[in-house]
Amino acid sequence: MTRAVIIAAPRSGSGKTTVTLGVLAALRRRGVAVRAAKSGPDYIDPAFHAAACGAASVNLDSWAMGPALLDRVIAAQAEPAEILVIESSMGLFDGVGTMRFRRGAAADIAARYDIPVVLVLDVSGQSQSAAAVARGFVGFDPDVRVAGVILNRVGSARHRDQVSEAMAAAGIAVLGCVMRDAALSLPERHLGLVQAGEHAGLAAFIDRLGDVAGRDIDIDGLIAVAGGVIGVASGLAPGLAPPGQRVALASDEAFSFVYPHLLAGWRAAGAEVVRFSPLVDEAPPADCDACWLPGGYPELHAGRLAAAGRFASGLRDFAASRLVHGECGGFMVLGAGLTDAAGVRHAMTGLLGHETSFAQRRLHLGYRAAVLLEDCALGRAGQRLRGHEFHYASVTEPGGDAPLAVLRDARGVALPPHGGRRGCVSGSFFHAIAPINEDDDDE
Incomplete structure (x- = not known):
């Protein structure tokens, strides 16, 4: 052992x-x-x-x-x-x-x-x-x-x-x-x-x-x-069900925050993860059926992302018929604009209507329990998830999109409706770690 x-x-x-x-x-x-x-x-x-x-x-x-x-x-x-x-x-x-x-x-x-x-x-x-x-x-x-x-x-x-x-x-x-x-x-x-x-x-x-x-x-x-190490079990069930059979994963210096157990779980469930780089202006591969934009540091690369025309147009085409989800930094890139620490606004993909800003930093930190309001890349409506927030950016303009989830903090205190969804696109500052299943004690 x-x-x-x-x-x-x-x-x-x-x-x-x-x-x-x-x-x-x-x-x-x-x-x-x-x-x-x-x-x-x-x-x-x-x-x-x-x-x-x-x-x-x-x-x-x-x-x-x-x-x-x-x-x-x-x-x-x-x-x-x-x-x-x-x-x-x-x-x-x-x-x-x-x-x-x-x-x-x-x-x-x-x-x-x-x-x-x-x-x-x-x-x-x-x-x-x-x-x-x-x-x-x-x-x-x-x-x-x-x-x-x-x-x-x-x-x-x-x-x-x-x-x-x-x-x-x-x-x-x-x-x-x-x-x-x-x-x-x-x-x-x-x-x-x-x-x-x-x-x-x-x-x-x-x-x-x-x-x-x-x-x-x-x-x-x-x-x-x-x-x-005692009391362990064999096999690896997915922390989250894969959002598709072939998942396009943004992966570079701007998009690097992905939990290994999630990717391992997707692969164990039979999904294939295909990496691409928005920073070198790559679009999500057309033969994928879902796209995941993870967190990272898009605020440090906002100018390059704003200039990545093939990435933006390819993502818009992809989102017309296939699931796209953005977590934290990915959520910022899905919005209409991102203001960097110097106060400069950069146009983002506009797949959701919100604006985010890093100009006035405010720490958002803590565990979160989420309930999805509609079907999306994270799961079915009503699915309960656990995860966390950790970011300094703030939403300065919420836009008109429907919220993605309702959240509570680790003490059970209700938080405002969170994230956004429009058509096949969803996103939020919430980092999902695992679903809460019937055999989990969620008190």
Whole structure:
């Protein structure tokens, strides 16, 4: 059975992504068959995982994915691996609600599958107090096993010794001490890290992280504390039914936010995914029967998209008779216009009537439960879905299209009608992760 470990932290910004990448690279160097996953909704970190371990990473989301789907996704990811390394989002216990195993926290994954946790502690600005923080995490939930800590951003040998001695006195294993080094940080933009494909010298950067992990982290100790993934199921059911038999998928620097489990599920259901690039002015292939415009960073490429005449006219022709759906960035491109951060408006495809703007940034963030109002690429009218929003753009002109869905946030609070639909075209800022089926507890 594949062993697994969760690399978590008390909060975001502790350095768990760079530690995770270093661990993945160090394991791969040893010839270990390693795979990676990310807990929670995140498009960017899994691409870095894939670069470090040489295989695709997936998302494990205990709030949005029903138990059966979660079991299948983790089973499929673990199957070819000797060890599965799961990176936590935010802090280990950060989630929503109080439902056991359904909060969206990495702790849910740890408890459900009995996977040990290694806690990355940013010890800059503290010494012995770090042991008190770790001790609190060790005792917080008896179903979550914190197997040890990795000390990050250590200032000196003296600092390392002070923290390590306090951990020893508290009975907490120290599995690594990584010194403070600004060169080990990753560049960020408004949705998190700059995408892996845009990171100059990514291979060399990961090699350096592998060097640091191999030297400063007890990789043997990390392997030793890893535990078994239990209660998994074989096969991979689609998170969403494929919108067509041949799905044209926009795929380039402007459209890159697609959850791997959705594509894997579509393919398992017999669909073919055909990629095309709007940025190089490609239209969706005419032999496809559905088109999916995922999220990404269209606001960074709005001028090129506005000038992509073959893409726009081809998409309009496609949408006259076949399903087209846009998620988040894709939704922005389906609208009449997009205003970039500099306040410049760029004409978009006009398949829906709304206008969006990035000129006055406002964060829209959180889990969402959706009910579809009409049949569309996401499913049949009345279908319940779970997913999330994460964007800074706002709708400045709603247009006259009918709404796509009604939404509630993770607390069950009703939100305004969301998205738009017109003929075969639909779109919204909502990122769909999974349907809610009859056997899922959706309370």
